[in-house]
Amino acid sequence: METRSRLEFCLHSWGANSYGQLGQGHVEDQAAPRRADTAALQSRAVRTVCGGGGHSVVITDSGEVFVCGQNHRGQLGLGHNTDIATLQLCPVLNQRITHTACGWDFTLLLTDGGQLLACGSNAFGQLGVVQKVMHSADLLVIESLKEPVVGVAAGLRHALAVTDSGCTYQWGTGLFSHAKRALSPHPVPPHLSSKVPSRVPGLDQRTARLVAAGSVHCVCLTGDGDLFLWGSNKHGQLTTTECFLSSATVLRRSLLDGEKIINVWCGWTHTIAQTESGRVFTWGRGDYGQLGRQTSTSWDPEQQSAGPGTEGGSQEVCLPAEVKALREATQITCGSEHNLAIVGGCLLSWGWNEHGMCGDGSQADVFHPQPVPGLKPLLIGCGAGHSMALCPTSTGSRQNPAPTPLE
Template identity: 75%
Template sequence: MVYDTVANRAVLRHYSMATSSSTEFCLHSWGANSYGQLGQGHVEDLPEPRLSDTSALQDKAVRALSGGGGHSVVITENGEVFVCGQNHRGQLGLGHNADITALQLCPSLTQRVTKVACGWDFTLFLTDCGRVLACGSNAFGQLGVGQTVTHSADLLVVESLKEAVVSVAAGLRHTLAVTDSGCVYQWGTGLFTHAKRALSPRPVPAHLSSAVPSLVPGLDQKTSHMVTAGLAHCVCLTGDGDLFLWGSNKHGQLTTTESFLSSPCLVKRSLLGGEKVIHVWSGWTHIVAQTESGRVFTWGRGDYGQLGRQASTSQNPEQQSTGPSAEGRNKEACVPAEVKVLSGATQISCGSEHNLAIVGGCLLSWGWNEHGMCGDGSHRDVVQPQLISGLRPLLIGCGAGHSMAACTATTDSRQNSATTPPR
């Protein structure tokens, strides 16, 4: 749920230094807001983008936006972290468990943070020296600190990761990390029940049942580059452009007929136009990948429109086969297919079942829209990527059911302030 590039940071930095009185940095947010995760100062859902209260940021350049089940995290260019939203398990890292409805600095983060990954009710911070700090729920061992801690509002260091980490990802109840040498580690027992059901009577492998980082087997001949995660699946992209998937395949997101894969399985390049993959994102049950020529492919669950292609809405999960056979599934949704309108996208972000993208400087959204997270003013699911007009996005991020965009703004747009009552 995070996107970050050197080029994009440069744009943000240049913009933050602008002195023109007619422009200013702004943060828009919309969608689910039951816990104040939109940073608007209230807890009402918003079906259209509105300005968040960014007074705490003091015009700092923004590096990354991310969200979890009910919380949001903003990282500035200088590595400071600002948070808001649900905090019942301490996922904001503020040392207490009270919800926050406006962005607030996380003062305990004295180390410079470069990346963040938000799970449902936990958060992982990656520092510039490669350390992983974690807070929030540890009910499934997802913080990577063992099982004696049930949850923590204070930041905990994942001590057993001895090597510097370069990528970190949070699923619903499990975590992935890539180290500087290209090794992949997994922890959290969120996939254990799926694995036990599929593998019985065979034992569940350690990386699917560990409360501390466990090396993922099957990738030792590869140099991994980045990871992302879904509700119960895992994704790894290698430095040479290969994509590996494992975990639950309930919605065909692993491009196989197996119901569960306990170890990484290579996605054939022939399914992705024969090209290398340069970036990959994941929702709870769908995957989005971009190839070296800029083409964008989607696959997995599609019944909320989250695949962005009209003909690929899959059946309801109750109607889908959970066995090894793909019978009963819409096979089109299980095979990667190109979404041509997304070609050349400079950024993409996935929520649980909705998505944002920046294409040609324009902001597009599609997928689940029950809480208005597609930003079109309605609550109808959006089957194909549609334009969110009126915004000039620089950086985007999604939570499970909410959306955020750091934008350029004109003087005229400031009338849509965060203090204006929601419509």
């Protein structure tokens, strides 16, 4: 009986840990997976793991929320501003949480009733609330979203939401300065300067299904498999010659061999999309290995030159290309500039690795998806510079003993 009451899974974490975001009871970076302290979870089954700039959020099947890491802006929603190095239960106003999205220093929580809660920094209006607060350690309700929310995404200093009717909203001024420079002397559209949810233009006749956010770019996937992009294109993450797109613009399906898209993810400066046949395409910034493939720009004869500084009538743009090692991936998640995926039950990682978030024991960037030894994960999640994987207790338990605080 005693063994049945014990945890049937373990949470491994690795990478940046300056604020205790790995949940291991200390603040030392870890270049290889190590078990987090999951004592607070007891026997609860886990639904989602997610991370922000320096914090982590775990949601259980019963809708409870556990948090750890950086808390200087109240992004853990605990009612105080003290960092926490092990997972702690977050009071969620007696509501059941189904999903979360973490920005740099703020957190969004979606309830099973479609209500959106927010905590953390509001310096750029990223909490989407009418209250005039710079930050909040208590969960606030985003009251201006009148219909149920079904999807949410958090960028660096902005956020996106999809409602039950398929409408897309944006708030937070994180893209404002980029838009102002690119669009001058024309005014910045309301959805890029609003501190409360504002409808995104270009999607009025479309039914949105999910959204994703980079540091300063946005993505929306519609129910019919089309992908719309807007925001900064500094690193080619919008596949256009324009330096900035203020309204949602559709990605030509011909760039993905005509296939419908079924899922999409964003790092800070790159985008990953999976098509209906299971193929995975990447584009955007790749100098740290974020794209999981050799990086190069490609000339698109259908793309007309429009960017500043263009010469000769055409400009090279970053186009989607397939990463064959990721075909049939069942899960993919992006940190700021690194990624995790589950393919064939194996955990793969690639990208920026300065803090060891690729889990290979080194700090060398990883340019092609590679296995993370010893882990067979059920769930994966990324923060900006850290990684998490929920695994059965029989996987890696001997190689990764339970953590003890480091001196």
